[in-house]
Amino acid sequence: MKRVLLPLAVFLLIVGFLAVGLNLDPREVPSPLIGKAAPAFELPVLGQDGRRFLPTEMRGKVWLLNVWASWCVSCRDEHPVLVELSKKDLLPILGLNYKDNGEDAQRWLKQFGNPYQLSAVDADGRIGIDYGVYGVPETYLIDADGVIRFKQIGPLTPAVLERKVLPMAAALKK
Amino acid sequence: MIPELGHFALIIAAVIALVQGTLPLLGAARRIPAFTALARPAAQGQLVFVAFAFSCLAWSFYSNDFTVLNVATNSNSQLPVHYRIAATWGSHEGSLLLWVLMLSVWMLAVSVFSGALPDDMVARILGVMGLVSLGFLSFLLFTSNPFERLLPGAADGRDLNPLLQDPGMVFHPPMLYMGYVGFSVAFAFAISALLDGRLDASWARWSRPWTTAAWMFLTIGIMLGSFWSYYELGWGGWWFWDPVENASFMPWLVGTALIHSLAVTEKRGAFKAWTVLLAILAFSLSLLGTFLVRSGVLTSVHAFATDPRRGVFILGFLAFVIGGSLALYAWRMGKVAPGARFELLSRESMLLANSVLLLVACGAVLLGTLYPLFLDALGLAKISVGPPYFDSVFLPLMAPAVLLAGVGPLIAWRKGDGAQAARRLRWAAMVALVFALFAPLAFGRWGALTAFGLLLGAWVIGGAITALVVRLKINPRINSAFAGMLLAHAGIGVFILAVTLVKSYETERDLRMAPGESVTLGGYTFRFDGVREVPGPNYRAARGTVVVTRDGAPVASLAPEKRIYRVQQNPMTEAAIDYGATRHVYVSLGESVGGGAWTVRIHIKPFVGWIWGGCILMALGGLLALSDRRYRGSARRAPATEDATAVRSAT
Amino acid sequence: MTRTIGFVLVCLCFLVSGLKAQESSLQTQERTRQLEEKLRCLVCQNQTLADSNAELAGDLRKQVAEQMAAGKSDEQIIEYLTARYGDFVLYDPPFKLRTALLWVGPFALLALGAAALVLVLRRRRAAPEEAPLAPDEKRVVERVLGPAKGDGVPR
Numbered sequence: 010m011k012r013v014l015l016p017l018a019v020f021l022l023i024v025g026f027l028a029v030g031l032n033l034d035p036r037e038v039p040s041p042l043i044g045k046a047a048p049a050f051e052l053p054v055l056g057q058d059g060r061r062f063l064p065t066e067m068r069g070k071v072w073l074l075n076v077w078a079s080w081c082v083s084c085r086d087e088h089p090v091l092v093e094l095s096k097k098d099l100l101p102i103l104g105l106n107y108k109d110n111g112e113d114a115q116r117w118l119k120q121f122g123n124p125y126q127l128s129a130v131d132a133d134g135r136i137g138i139d140y141g142v143y144g145v146p147e148t149y150l151i152d153a154d155g156v157i158r159f160k161q162i163g164p165l166t167p168a169v170l171e172r173k174v175l176p177m178a179a180a181l182k183k
Numbered sequence: 184m185i186p187e188l189g190h191f192a193l194i195i196a197a198v199i200a201l202v203q204g205t206l207p208l209l210g211a212a213r214r215i216p217a218f219t220a221l222a223r224p225a226a227q228g229q230l231v232f233v234a235f236a237f238s239c240l241a242w243s244f245y246s247n248d249f250t251v252l253n254v255a256t257n258s259n260s261q262l263p264v265h266y267r268i269a270a271t272w273g274s275h276e277g278s279l280l281l282w283v284l285m286l287s288v289w290m291l292a293v294s295v296f297s298g299a300l301p302d303d304m305v306a307r308i309l310g311v312m313g314l315v316s317l318g319f320l321s322f323l324l325f326t327s328n329p330f331e332r333l334l335p336g337a338a339d340g341r342d343l344n345p346l347l348q349d350p351g352m353v354f355h356p357p358m359l360y361m362g363y364v365g366f367s368v369a370f371a372f373a374i375s376a377l378l379d380g381r382l383d384a385s386w387a388r389w390s391r392p393w394t395t396a397a398w399m400f401l402t403i404g405i406m407l408g409s410f411w412s413y414y415e416l417g418w419g420g421w422w423f424w425d426p427v428e429n430a431s432f433m434p435w436l437v438g439t440a441l442i443h444s445l446a447v448t449e450k451r452g453a454f455k456a457w458t459v460l461l462a463i464l465a466f467s468l469s470l471l472g473t474f475l476v477r478s479g480v481l482t483s484v485h486a487f488a489t490d491p492r493r494g495v496f497i498l499g500f501l502a503f504v505i506g507g508s509l510a511l512y513a514w515r516m517g518k519v520a521p522g523a524r525f526e527l528l529s530r531e532s533m534l535l536a537n538s539v540l541l542l543v544a545c546g547a548v549l550l551g552t553l554y555p556l557f558l559d560a561l562g563l564a565k566i567s568v569g570p571p572y573f574d575s576v577f578l579p580l581m582a583p584a585v586l587l588a589g590v591g592p593l594i595a596w597r598k599g600d601g602a603q604a605a606r607r608l609r610w611a612a613m614v615a616l617v618f619a620l621f622a623p624l625a626f627g628r629w630g631a632l633t634a635f636g637l638l639l640g641a642w643v644i645g646g647a648i649t650a651l652v653v654r655l656k657i658n659p660r661i662n663s664a665f666a667g668m669l670l671a672h673a674g675i676g677v678f679i680l681a682v683t684l685v686k687s688y689e690t691e692r693d694l695r696m697a698p699g700e701s702v703t704l705g706g707y708t709f710r711f712d713g714v715r716e717v718p719g720p721n722y723r724a725a726r727g728t729v730v731v732t733r734d735g736a737p738v739a740s741l742a743p744e745k746r747i748y749r750v751q752q753n754p755m756t757e758a759a760i761d762y763g764a765t766r767h768v769y770v771s772l773g774e775s776v777g778g779g780a781w782t783v784r785i786h787i788k789p790f791v792g793w794i795w796g797g798c799i800l801m802a803l804g805g806l807l808a809l810s811d812r813r814y815r816g817s818a819r820r821a822p823a824t825e826d827a828t829a830v831r832s833a834t
Numbered sequence: 835m836t837r838t839i840g841f842v843l844v845c846l847c848f849l850v851s852g853l854k855a856q857e858s859s860l861q862t863q864e865r866t867r868q869l870e871e872k873l874r875c876l877v878c879q880n881q882t883l884a885d886s887n888a889e890l891a892g893d894l895r896k897q898v899a900e901q902m903a904a905g906k907s908d909e910q911i912i913e914y915l916t917a918r919y920g921d922f923v924l925y926d927p928p929f930k931l932r933t934a935l936l937w938v939g940p941f942a943l944l945a946l947g948a949a950a951l952v953l954v955l956r957r958r959r960a961a962p963e964e965a966p967l968a969p970d971e972k973r974v975v976e977r978v979l980g981p982a983k984g985d986g987v988p989r
Binding site for chain 3: 426543691
């Protein structure tokens with residue numbers, strides 16, 4: 010008697026997983042860098058000739074690194090959220106201008122607002138690869154010791170800010 | 184007007200399906216002849232309305248009616264007419280309508296060719312199929328209406344995905360769906376037998392030709408899909424273990440087990456429970472495949488655009504149909520008496536082993552396909568499972584089954600004579616071994632895996648020939664069923680030989696070539712003569728010319744293309760192939776690297792055509808088995824007296 | 835005379851080393867392609883890194899090529915990519931605790947199936963032969979079917 014129930018039991022198990030799977034995104038690639046040191050780099054800064062930026066400059070501060078580009082459509086959806094956040098002055102926001110043209114990028118910031126303390130220019134995308142960037146926009150929360158604590162894939166929404174990013178940043182600052 | 188008529192026809196079809204799925208089943212259970220009599224006309228009525236609806240959609244595509252959302256999303260006025268019509272099933276909604284159409288065709292076939300079956304049995308079978316049809320029609324009407332309007336209409340359509348603008352699109356989906364849907368007949372038989380409590384040899388006898396037909400269509404459908412992606416996609420591969428490919432392969436594996444198991448149940452009355460389970464599983468896997476492709480839970484090149492609401496609907500439908508069937512199975516099958524007795528070495532045991540091995544192989548494919556989902560659902564990790572995994576797991580699992588396939592036909596029912604079989608097979612074994620050991624040398628490189636693959640392929644063919652010779656000595660007249668079985672087995676052997684040869688000996692070069700440059704590969708010389716712009720009906724192509732020669736003698740002038748379709752603006756590679764029985768020469772363009780130079784990919788694939796040739800042989804074997812005299816004419820007459828015995832299950 | 839021979843020898847050395855370099859570049863190309871076919875394009879709908887037209891795929895292919903040229907081994911390049919993108923980028927899932935079921939599963943299933951098969955076969959062999967019909971049962975059957983033909987064993 011029990012043996013004949015086996016196919017049904019296996020099937021129900023599979024259905025359970027499939028049901029959970031309906032809410033997942035099979036194409037989302039979580040970052041293996043969470044909890045690891047943010048990769049080092051030295052890049053030119055957008056609009057500031059001669060200036061170069063290294064993430065070690067941000068040691069001692071909890072900050073956001075936002076990967077953006079002027080050609081990225083979803084970045085436009087996310088931008089007002091960042092601009093709002095920058096006005097509240099809760100934590101520094103730095104940009105990583107990914108595979109973009111300097112003039113287009115500056116024009117874009119002028120048009121949509123500039124929430125960034127500065128934007129590092131990753132023209133060929135190599136640093137993006139180091140950070141595991143595969144789509145734009147992406148945002149990293151980095152702590153005072155230079156360790157990546159959180160990565161947002163896709164646009165940053167007010168909900169994610171409220172529920173994940175800001176509480177985590179507050180906890181890290183202590 | 185026409186789209187609304189089509190929509191209305193679907194609604195009527197759904198109502199008919201509702202009637203067909205309830206009253207006949209009730210009539211069979213409560214012995215109400217008026218209800219059971221509804222089954223056949225209902226099935227026929229469904230076909231009329233579904234076919235009408237399908238024609239309405241096809242007409243909308245043909246006439247470029249861009250006020251229909253489906254047409255606007257998947258077609259374009261510049262699209263050649265045969266692709267406009269094929270675009271009818273190029274979308275999620277349209278392909279579902281094709282699914283329902285195929286189901287109606289099978290229901291009609293059952294209603295026509297079931298003259299010798301008792302009415303209550305037909306009522307149950309069509310009733311179950313009617314419920315399935317109702318499920319799909321509801322899905323169409325509530326979440327995926329192909330006749331949804333776009334008002335105001337678009338000026339022109341978004342065009343059919345360029346990858347689908349190919350003759351493959353005309354044949355592959357219909358063949359595939361005929362196969363998927365065809366398993367619903369065996370499924371309905373099994374369910375009706377479970378409902379009835381009657382599980383005798385006649386159930387198996389009636390299911391067999393239907394299952395063989397479905398299996399044949401599925402074989403052709405998968406073969407066409409593989410061949411199409413080979414010549415279309417430009418990467419030279421023919422199977423990627425993509426989730427959607429696996430979704431079609433799993434029902435095929437179980438369907439193959441089912442055909443073999445049905446033979447035992449029909450001939451010896453054994454494995455009743457097992458065959459019923461396989462019949463349920465085969466169609467369940469078809470349904471699961473439908474879910475996987477349309478729900479968005481897995482990533483695939485073939486997947487349709489999705490909506491979570493659709494996924495929930497199909498999952499619910501799946502849970503109801505499959506869960507219900509398996510529950511019914513558990514309830515009823517606990518009480519069935521065991522079948523006839525047979526020895527450890529017997530045709531029955533060989534076929535049972537075949538079933539087990541095929542099911543394990545199917546389980547492995549299912550495991551690999553769903554594993555990323557399992558880990559993700561448990562929050563453990565995000566991994567990918569691709570060809571390296573499947574290749575390393577599937578081949579060792581199938582090898583024992585293939586070895587058995589060579590032996591099986593020579594083992595007698597009930598009690599096989601192992602010594603006699605071994606004696607008869609010694610020539611086949613020797614030839615296969617010699618071939619495996621020495622053939623690789625002809626290709627210049629010996630490898631153990633290559634030799635093993637060649638051994639398996641030659642062994643199966645040798646076994647089939649041996650079985651033929653042995654049978655001819657007993658009786659010079661062989662029936663179609665037996666011939667079909669041998670042909671199908673030989674087809675598997677050919678397939679295995681081809682795969683082994685291609686994987687072991689294909690050569691490839693991927694390099695930058697400037698106009699006038701030449702390169703040699705595998706004895707052929709390839710001269711790149713540059714690329715020029717060529718307009719197409721709805722695309723712009725950069726067409727390269729590659730002149731292929733061998734020892735100075737011309738072989739072919741190949742014209743690979745890189746196309747940009749005007750509407751969707753995405754680049755598409757069109758490979759150029761010189762087809763030959765002993766090898767394909769395959770050339771595709773990569774990218775322009777400036778100065779007229781391009782990256783060019785050149786493959787030489789020995790015997791690759793026989794991969795699909797083997798599949799065609801398998802399908803022909805199925806066709807031959809179907810045309811056996813016992814299925815012709817006798818379908819109209821009453822069945823032989825022995826089968827009329829309904830042995831009630833030991834309750 | 836010696837100068838000519840010396841010159842010829844030097845030319846030969848260059849030729850040989852040139853040929854060797856060409857041969858190894860072909861091998862590297864082969865190695866690169868094989869590796870790229872085991873890697874997944876991150877932004878595509880299930881395609882290998884080798885076959886994808888996506889921009890990120892092109893960037894990653896460039897990285898792989900550079901690392902190959904720098905003499906890195908396949909394992910090192912895979913390590914580089916998985917450190918940044920996780921195991922998702924590999925089509926050949928590495929054997930870890932969480933993929934143990936994946937790799938062992940099919941063979942465990944095979945063993946289970948084989949065991950079940952042997953059990954069933956043994957039981958079948960020992961199964962009682964169908965009991966012959968009692969005389970009154972036989973009469974019922976003959977009334978329904980007509981007299982028995984041959985030995986009654988179904989074919």
